[in-house]
Amino acid sequence: MNSVFSRRTLAVLTTALCATPALHADTIDFEGLPAGTILSSLSTSGGAGPILVHGHNPSLGAPNAAVIFDSSNPTGGDSDLGSPNVTFGGPGFGAGGAMGAPYANSTALGKILIVDEHLVVGGNGLVVDPDDAAVLGQTLDFDFAALGTVTLRTCTYIDIETTRPDGQVEMFDASNQLLASVSLTPVGDNGVNTLSLGDVAGVDHMRVTLNGSGAIAGFELDVDCTASLGDLVWNDLDGDGLQDAGEPGVGGVTVLLFDANSAPLGSTQTQLDGSYLFPGLCPGTYSVALDVQTLPEGFVQSPCGVGNDPALDSNCQPAPVTLGAGQHDPTVDFGLKPIPFVNCHSLPNSTGQVASASGNGSTSLGDNQFSVTFTNLPPHQPAYLFYGTNGVNIPFGSGVQCIGSPLVRYHKVSDIDPSGVAMIPLDFASPPMNIGFGQVVPGVPFYFQLWYRDPGNTPSFNMTDSLCVTFAP
Numbered sequence: 001m002n003s004v005f006s007r008r009t010l011a012v013l014t015t016a017l018c019a020t021p022a023l024h025a026d027t028i029d030f031e032g033l034p035a036g037t038i039l040s041s042l043s044t045s046g047g048a049g050p051i052l053v054h055g056h057n058p059s060l061g062a063p064n065a066a067v068i069f070d071s072s073n074p075t076g077g078d079s080d081l082g083s084p085n086v087t088f089g090g091p092g093f094g095a096g097g098a099m100g101a102p103y104a105n106s107t108a109l110g111k112i113l114i115v116d117e118h119l120v121v122g123g124n125g126l127v128v129d130p131d132d133a134a135v136l137g138q139t140l141d142f143d144f145a146a147l148g149t150v151t152l153r154t155c156t157y158i159d160i161e162t163t164r165p166d167g168q169v170e171m172f173d174a175s176n177q178l179l180a181s182v183s184l185t186p187v188g189d190n191g192v193n194t195l196s197l198g199d200v201a202g203v204d205h206m207r208v209t210l211n212g213s214g215a216i217a218g219f220e221l222d223v224d225c226t227a228s229l230g231d232l233v234w235n236d237l238d239g240d241g242l243q244d245a246g247e248p249g250v251g252g253v254t255v256l257l258f259d260a261n262s263a264p265l266g267s268t269q270t271q272l273d274g275s276y277l278f279p280g281l282c283p284g285t286y287s288v289a290l291d292v293q294t295l296p297e298g299f300v301q302s303p304c305g306v307g308n309d310p311a312l313d314s315n316c317q318p319a320p321v322t323l324g325a326g327q328h329d330p331t332v333d334f335g336l337k338p339i340p341f342v343n344c345h346s347l348p349n350s351t352g353q354v355a356s357a358s359g360n361g362s363t364s365l366g367d368n369q370f371s372v373t374f375t376n377l378p379p380h381q382p383a384y385l386f387y388g389t390n391g392v393n394i395p396f397g398s399g400v401q402c403i404g405s406p407l408v409r410y411h412k413v414s415d416i417d418p419s420g421v422a423m424i425p426l427d428f429a430s431p432p433m434n435i436g437f438g439q440v441v442p443g444v445p446f447y448f449q450l451w452y453r454d455p456g457n458t459p460s461f462n463m464t465d466s467l468c469v470t471f472a473p
Contacts, residue, residue, distance in 0.1 A: 035070035036126030052143035076131025096188020103191030148325030153220035174204040225282035227323040236335035237472035241306035249274015254291035287318035302335030338470035344402030350456025355464035383413040383452035398457040402466030
């Protein structure tokens with residue numbers, strides 16, 4: 001079936017997780033099949049299914065006796081199953097359904113479901129001359145397990161006569177515990193009634209006992225949508241597209257949910273630990289993607305579909321997901337690869353330009369092959385590289401200081417080259433980068449900024465842009 005989303009408003013998903021199972025309103029009828037069909041399964045009008053069906057006629061034993069009957073063209077001499085009643089211009093006969101009766105049969109019911117009396121099958125595979133069984137203890141069983149569970153609202157039936165013991169609808173949970181039992185109010189010959197079943201939730205299967213007469217025209221129900229999917233957007237520090245130990249989640253990213261036709265269904269934001277959840281989903285097909293406008297600065301999407309473990313890889317987007325009844329899929333994860341980026345801008349120097357910053361090489365500390373490069377500097381001036389983990393933005397000299405205390409002075413550039421470029425390799429295996437408060441560790445944003453002399457400005461020193469880098473192990 002096409003995916004079906006909770007009838008709860010989409011706003012629920014944008015802010016919080018559903019605390020109770022969502023519901024999807026639906027109906028069961030018996031249209032679309034010829035009279036005489038032995039019915040073993042069907043879907044709801046909304047496409048949810050299969051619902052397994054079995055009719056039991058005590059006089060026939062085990063064979064399935066659930067048979068489609070055409071109330072607009074009654075067979076087997078069963079004009080009391082015709083609809084509407086003759087007083088409304090239809091083929092139905094019986095005082096219970098006549099105009100003015102409490103259970104007047106005024107509307108065409110179309111195809112209905114009976115327990116057949118003789119179950120004689122013709123050469124076309126259809127039951128010959130369908131006719132409802134006139135025996136006590138005849139039942140129709142409906143199994144909703146493929147849908148998860150349902151909430152039963154109403155039952156419409158015809159011709160439950162007053163001279164027979166009351167029929168009933170019994171509703172059971174998955175452990176076969178009786179949840180509720182509702183008697184079918186007698187309606188007389190050819191009468192029709194729509195009976196409330198009490199909005200019983202969590203129904204796994206149902207038995208309808210007809211006790212010698214009558215047929216079922218349909219049900220109103222809600223599919224209890226208890227499936228869910230998630231569950232993580234993470235910081236893929238090494239950019240390999242796989243979740244590794246110690247790689248943290250990324251909070252504040254918007255995750256989008258779509259149906260099988262790519263129509264938007266809702267959204268949610270990742271928690272501080274990067275987790276997210278779409279609960280209250282009906283069985284069906286969905287797709288999931290990130291809202292790239294909400295990715296934190298300095299992150300891009302990781303390589304997707306790496307390896308053979310869906311619990312560890314970064315899903316390609318949009319990520320298709322098919323959910324069964326009550327199923328939870330926790331493997332819809334997305335990796336974000338950190339990249340060096342300028343997080344703070346300074347002011348122009350005596351060259352008329354802002355001294356820019358960039359990173360080069362591997363961001364793996366183990367590789368120890370990363371350098372920072374600064375351009376648009378005044379040539380032949382001294383400079384110092386500073387780094388730290390506290391980002392600020394305050395005026396300083398002729399520029400802007402982007403690193404707060406504690407900051408570490410790492411390297412002196414004695415003479416900026418004639419082209420105004422300073423490239424500084426970083427050595428993570430030597431002090432101060434491997435010891436004390438100057439130690440560079442994975443998973444933490446570090447800021448790098450160059451202080452330099454700028455004799456053509458007042459004050460006569462300036463700062464470059466700041467480069468933010470998050471390193472991998």
